[in-house]
Amino acid sequence: MAETATQPSRSRDLDKLLLRPGNLVEPTFEPGPGLRDDLKEYVKVLVVGAGGLGCELLKDLALSGFRELEVIDMDRIEVSNLNRQFLFRVEDVGKPKAEVAAKRVMERVSGVNIVPHFARIEDKELEFYSNFSIIALGLDSIEARSYINAVACSFLEYDADDNPLEETIKPMVDGGTEGFKGHARVIKPGITPCFECTIWLFPPQVKFPLCTLAETPRTAAHCIEYAHLIKWDEVHSGKTFDPDDPEHMKWVYNEAVKRAELFGIPGVTYSLTQGVVKNIIPAIASTNAIISAACALETLKIASGCSKTLSNYLTYNGAQGLHTKVTEFVRERDCLVCGPGILVELDTSVTLEKFIGLLEEHPKLHLSKASITHRGKSLYMQAPPVLEEMTRSNLSLPLFELMGKISKDIVHATGTTIKNDKKTSSLIKLRVAFKGVDGVTDMDTAGGA
Amino acid sequence: MAEPKTKYDRQLRIWGDQGQAALEKASICLLNCGPTGSETLKNLVLGGIGSITVIDGSKVELGDLGNNFMVDESSVGQSKAKCVCAFLQELNDAVKAKFIEEYPEALIETNPSFFSQFTLVVATQLVEDSMVKLDRICREANVMLVFARSYGLTGLVRISVKEHTVIESKPDHFLDDLRLNNPWPELRRLAETTDLQVSDPISHKHIPYVIILVKMADEWAKSHGGNLPSTREEKKEFKDLLKARMIALDEDNYKEAIDASFKVFAPRGISSDLQQVINDGCAEVDSSSLDFWIMVAALKEFLAKEGGGEAPLEGSIPDMTSSTEHYVNLQNIYFAKADADFLAIEQRVRNILKKIGRDPNSISKAIIKSFCKNARKLKICRYRLVEEEFNSPILSELQKYLTDEDYSVAVGFYILLRAVDRFAANYNSFPGQFNGAMDEDISRLKITAVGLLGDLGCNGSTLTEDLINEMCRFGAAELHAVAALIGGIASQEVIKLITRQFVPMPGTFIFNGIDHKSQLLLL
Ligand SMILES: [Zn+2]
Numbered sequence: 025m026a027e028t029a030t031q032p033s034r035s036r037d038l039d040k041l042l043l044r045p046g047n048l049v050e051p052t053f054e055p056g057p058g059l060r061d062d063l064k065e066y067v068k069v070l071v072v073g074a075g076g077l078g079c080e081l082l083k084d085l086a087l088s089g090f091r092e093l094e095v096i097d098m099d100r101i102e103v104s105n106l107n108r109q110f111l112f113r114v115e116d117v118g119k120p121k122a123e124v125a126a127k128r129v130m131e132r133v134s135g136v137n138i139v140p141h142f143a144r145i146e147d148k149e150l151e152f153y154s155n156f157s158i159i160a161l162g163l164d165s166i167e168a169r170s171y172i173n174a175v176a177c178s179f180l181e182y183d184a185d186d187n188p189l190e191e192t193i194k195p196m197v198d199g200g201t202e203g204f205k206g207h208a209r210v211i212k213p214g215i216t217p218c219f220e221c222t223i224w225l226f227p228p229q230v231k232f233p234l235c236t237l238a239e240t241p242r243t244a245a246h247c248i249e250y251a252h253l254i255k256w257d258e259v260h261s262g263k264t265f266d267p268d269d270p271e272h273m274k275w276v277y278n279e280a281v282k283r284a285e286l287f288g289i290p291g292v293t294y295s296l297t298q299g300v301v302k303n304i305i306p307a308i309a310s311t312n313a314i315i316s317a318a319c320a321l322e323t324l325k326i327a328s329g330c331s332k333t334l335s336n337y338l339t340y341n342g343a344q345g346l347h348t349k350v351t352e353f354v355r356e357r358d359c360l361v362c363g364p365g366i367l368v369e370l371d372t373s374v375t376l377e378k379f380i381g382l383l384e385e386h387p388k389l390h391l392s393k394a395s396i397t398h399r400g401k402s403l404y405m406q407a408p409p410v411l412e413e414m415t416r417s418n419l420s421l422p423l424f425e426l427m428g429k430i431s432k433d434i435v436h437a438t439g440t441t442i443k444n445d446k447k448t449s450s451l452i453k454l455r456v457a458f459k460g461v462d463g464v465t466d467m468d469t470a471g472g473a
Numbered sequence: 474m475a476e477p478k479t480k481y482d483r484q485l486r487i488w489g490d491q492g493q494a495a496l497e498k499a500s501i502c503l504l505n506c507g508p509t510g511s512e513t514l515k516n517l518v519l520g521g522i523g524s525i526t527v528i529d530g531s532k533v534e535l536g537d538l539g540n541n542f543m544v545d546e547s548s549v550g551q552s553k554a555k556c557v558c559a560f561l562q563e564l565n566d567a568v569k570a571k572f573i574e575e576y577p578e579a580l581i582e583t584n585p586s587f588f589s590q591f592t593l594v595v596a597t598q599l600v601e602d603s604m605v606k607l608d609r610i611c612r613e614a615n616v617m618l619v620f621a622r623s624y625g626l627t628g629l630v631r632i633s634v635k636e637h638t639v640i641e642s643k644p645d646h647f648l649d650d651l652r653l654n655n656p657w658p659e660l661r662r663l664a665e666t667t668d669l670q671v672s673d674p675i676s677h678k679h680i681p682y683v684i685i686l687v688k689m690a691d692e693w694a695k696s697h698g699g700n701l702p703s704t705r706e707e708k709k710e711f712k713d714l715l716k717a718r719m720i721a722l723d724e725d726n727y728k729e730a731i732d733a734s735f736k737v738f739a740p741r742g743i744s745s746d747l748q749q750v751i752n753d754g755c756a757e758v759d760s761s762s763l764d765f766w767i768m769v770a771a772l773k774e775f776l777a778k779e780g781g782g783e784a785p786l787e788g789s790i791p792d793m794t795s796s797t798e799h800y801v802n803l804q805n806i807y808f809a810k811a812d813a814d815f816l817a818i819e820q821r822v823r824n825i826l827k828k829i830g831r832d833p834n835s836i837s838k839a840i841i842k843s844f845c846k847n848a849r850k851l852k853i854c855r856y857r858l859v860e861e862e863f864n865s866p867i868l869s870e871l872q873k874y875l876t877d878e879d880y881s882v883a884v885g886f887y888i889l890l891r892a893v894d895r896f897a898a899n900y901n902s903f904p905g906q907f908n909g910a911m912d913e914d915i916s917r918l919k920i921t922a923v924g925l926l927g928d929l930g931c932n933g934s935t936l937t938e939d940l941i942n943e944m945c946r947f948g949a950a951e952l953h954a955v956a957a958l959i960g961g962i963a964s965q966e967v968i969k970l971i972t973r974q975f976v977p978m979p980g981t982f983i984f985n986g987i988d989h990k991s992q993l994l995l996l
Binding site for chain 1: 476479480481482483484485486487508512515516519520521534535536538539540541542545546563564565625626642643644645679792793795796797800801905911938939940942943946947948950951952953954955956957958960961962964965966968969975976977978979982986987988989990991993
C-alpha cells in the first residue's frame with residue numbers, strides 16, 4: 025500500500041474502509057484512492073428535509089466522504105426544533121432551515137459544498153431530482169415520502185423483459201422516528217420494495233367520529249377536536265383555522281376547556297391542545313441520531329460498495345430495553361409506482377388535451393389537472409402562467425406527434441388526486457403505446473435520434 | 474420564562490416535567506471525546522442535561538477533522554477536550570460544561586475518588602483493562618456507568634449499574650386494568666343498577682362495554698355455580714349471549730364487549746413478572762433499603778390483605794363507546810377505587826418506614842401514587858460487573874449464540890472486540906491499525922481470538938475468517954456514522970437511566986454495521 029503509517033490525513037479513519045479490500049463487501053467494491061476521490065467528486069446526494077433527521081444526515085454525510093450535497097426544505101426554524109436540530113441556535117429562529125443547516129455544516133467541515141433549496145419538494149422539476157446519485161429522506165410526513173418516492177421511481181425504466189435497467193435505478197435511503205422508536209430503509213426502485221409497495225406500514229391516522237365529538241364526548245381530545253373541527257367553523261364563518269397562529273390555538277383551547285367543564289371531563293391542557301390539533305409527534309435528539317447514522321452509513325455503502333447493504337428495512341425500538349430488527353420486504357409486482365408503469369393505449373390521433381382528460385377519467389388514476397412531461401420536455405404545464413401559455417398550443421396537437429412519432433414510450437404526469445379525503449400532489453408514470461404503429465418505427469426513430 | 478417549555482416541548486411529551494427535572498439535575502462525566510463520546514454528549518446537551526465534564530488528554534489531529542464534527546481547522550494542535558466542550562456549550566447555554574485535559578486511563582489509575590461526584594459516567598473507547606478498573610470504581614461509588622465503543626463497522630454499548638428500579642416503565646402496549654374478571658363491589662353495584670334492556674335504541678347503544686361485561690359475567694356466574702366461562706365452548710357461548718343482546722347491527726358498544734370478553738376470562742391476580750418482584754430478596758426491607766423496595770414491601774402486604782391478591786387499581790380507563798354520563802360515572806368509580814387502594818398502600822408504607830426506624834413521611838405522596846398507578850409494570854434491571862462477565866460469561870448462552878445463525882456475526886464481533894484489546898496489549902497497536910503488516914496481523918488476531926475463546930471454554934472454530942479479516946481491515950477506525958449511531962444509543966440509555974422512565978437495555982449491545990443484524994448478548 026502506498027500510504028505510510030505516519031502521514032496525517034483527514035480521512036484517516038474512512039480510508040481503512042475505502043482503501044482496503046474486504047471479504048464482506050458488495051461485488052462492485054473497488055477499494056483505493058480512486059474510490060475515495062470519486063465519492064468526493066462524482067457522487068451527489070440530495071437530503072430531503074433539514075429537520076431532526078436532515079441536520080444529522082448532512083453532518084453524517086459530510087463526514088462520510090461526500091463532498092457534493094444539496095438539501096431541500098420549505099420550513100423555517102422554530103423554537104421547538106432546538107432540542108434536537110443541533111445546527112440551529114436561538115438566534116436562527118425564523119430563518120429557512122435548509123439555508124442555515126447548509127451554512128453551519130460548511131463552516132465546520134472544510135471542502136464540503138452544500139447547496140440549500142428553501143422550497144417545496146413539489147416545486148422542483150423532475151430534472152432537478154435526476155441529477156443526484158442517491159436521495160436521502162429525512163421527513164416526517166407520509167405524503168412527502170410518497171411524492172419523493174414517485175419522483176425517484178419515475179426515472180426507472182424497464183427492458184423488454186420487464187427487468188429494471190440498472191442505470192435508471194435511483195436509490196433512496198429513508199429514515200423516520202417517533203419518540204424512542206425509528207426505522208431506516210434502503211429503497212432501490214425495481215429491486216427492493218418502494219415506499220408505495222409497503223404503504224401498509226403507515227396506516228392512516230384514525231379520526232374521531234363526528235357524532236362522538238358532537239354528542240358524546242368522553243376524553244379531553246374529544247373536547248379539543250370539537251372546538252377545532254366543529255365549533256371553529258360555526259363561529260368563524262369562512263375563516264380557515266391556522267394551527268400556527270397562536271391566537272387561533274388559544275381560542276380552540278379555551279373552547280375545549282369550556283366544553284370539558286360542561287361534560288365533567290378532565291385533562292384539557294394547552295400542550296395537549298397543540299398536540300391533538302397539530303398531530304405533534306414527540307421527537308428526541310438521540311433517536312434522530314441513531315436513525316440518521318444508519319441512513320448515512322447505508323448511503324456510503326450504496327455509493328462505494330464498501331460493505332453489504334441493509335436488506336432492506338431496519339426497525340429500532342429503545343423504549344423497553346432495546347430491540348432492532350431487519351426485515352426483508354418484497355416488492356409488490358403490480359405496484360403502480362415502481363412497476364413498469366400503467367399502460368395506456370391510444371390512437372395516434374388523440375390530442376394532448378384529450379389525453380389529459382383521459383387521465384382524469386381513468387379508473388386507476390383519477391388524476392386531475394395534469395401536467396405532462398416526456399423525456400424531460402414539458403408538453404403541457406398547468407402552472408406557472410408563463411409556462412402554461414408557452415405550452416398551451418400543444419393541447420390541440422396529437423400526442424403521437426408531440427412524442428416524436430414513436431410507437432411507445434414513458435410519459436410522466438403530475439396532478440392532484442384524492443387520498444384519504446385529502447387533495448395530494450401525485451406523480452404518475454405511464455407507458456403510452458400507440459395502436460397500429462409497429463415496433464420498426466420505434467427502432468428507426470431511436471436510431472435516428 | 475416560557476421558552477424552555479417550548480424548546481423542550483417535543484421531549485416533554487415523552488418524559489414529562491419530572492423526567493426533564495431529573496435530566497437537569499444530572500451531572501455527566503465523559504471519558505474520551507472522539508466522535509463516539511462527542512455525539513453521545515451532543516444528544517444529552519440538546520435535551521438540557523444539567524452539567525457535563527469532558528475528559529480527554531489528547532490534542533486535535535488532522536485525522537480528527539474527518540470524523541468529529543465538534544472540532545474544526547482552528548482546533549488542530551489544541552486540547553480536544555477543550556474544543557469539544559466549547560462546541561457543546563454553544564448548543565445549549567443552560568448546560569454547565571467543563572473539561573479536564575487528562576487521559577482517562579491516568580485518572581482511573583491515580584484518582585478513583587474523582588468519579589464519585591457524578592450521576593453517571595459515559596466511558597468511550599476504553600480498552601478492557603480500563604473498563605474493568607473503572608467499573609469497580611463506579612460500582613463502589615454507586616455511580617451509573619455506560620460504556621460505548623465504535624470500532625470500524627462494529628461497536629458496543631454496555632450499561633453497568635448494580636440495580637436500576639423503574640416505576641414508570643411506560644410500556645407501549647399493556648393490557649388496561651379494568652378488573653372485569655374480579656370486579657369490586659362498587660363496580661358491581663353500578664352494573665346492577667344499569668338496565669341493559671333499555672328500550673330506547675340510542676341509550677341501548679351507549680352503555681359502555683365495561684358495564685355490559687360485568688353484568689353479563691355476573692349473570693353467567695349465578696347460573697354456573699359462581700364460575701366464569703373457562704372452556705372454549707363456554708367462552709363461545711358467552712360471546713353468543715352478548716351477540717343475542719344486540720338490538721341493531723351498528724351497536725359498537727356490543728362489538729367492543731365481544732372483542733373485550735377475553736378480559737372476563739383472564740386469570741385473576743398478578744402477573745408472573747410482578748410475582749418475581751414481590752419475591753425478590755430486596756423486598757425484605759431494613760433501614761438501608763431503597764424507597765422502591767419499601768413500597769414493594771407495602772405492596773406485598775397489600776396483596777395478602779386488602780388487595781385480595783390483586784395489585785392496586787390503576788384507576789384510568791380507555792376510551793370506549795359510551796354516553797358521556799355513563800363514561801364519567803365509570804371514570805369516577807375507577808378513580809375512587811384507585812384512590813382507596815393508594816391510601817391503603819400509603820398507610821402500609823408509613824408503617825413500614827416507622828418500623829425500620831425512618832421518618833414515616835420520607836417518601837412523598839406523589840411517588841407512592843405513581844408507584845400504585847404503575848404497580849403492574851415495575852421493572853428491575855441488574856448488571857453484572859464487566860469483570861465477572863469477561864472472566865466467566867454465562868457459558869450456556871455463549872454456546873447458544875455461537876451456534877445460532879442470527880447471532881453468529883454479533884457474537885463474533887463481541888469476541889473480536891475483546892481480542893483486539895488483548896492484541897493491543899501484546900503488540901502495542903490494534904490489528905491493522907497501521908498499513909503494512911496486514912497478513913501478519915490477521916493471523917495474530919486469529920490466534921488471539923481462538924485463545925480467548927479457549928480460555929472461556931468454547932471452540933474457536935466458530936469464528937469465520939471473513940470476520941477476522943474484516944476486523945483487521947477496520948484497524949480501530951472510528952467512523953463518524955458508526956460513532957453517531959453508537960453515541961445515539963448510548964445517550965438514549967443514559968436518558969432512560971437518569972429519568973428512571975422506560976426500560977434500559979440488558980446485557981451488551983453489539984452493533985453489526987455490515988447488515989444491521991445487531992444483537993443484545995446476555996452474558
Ligand atoms: Zn412500488
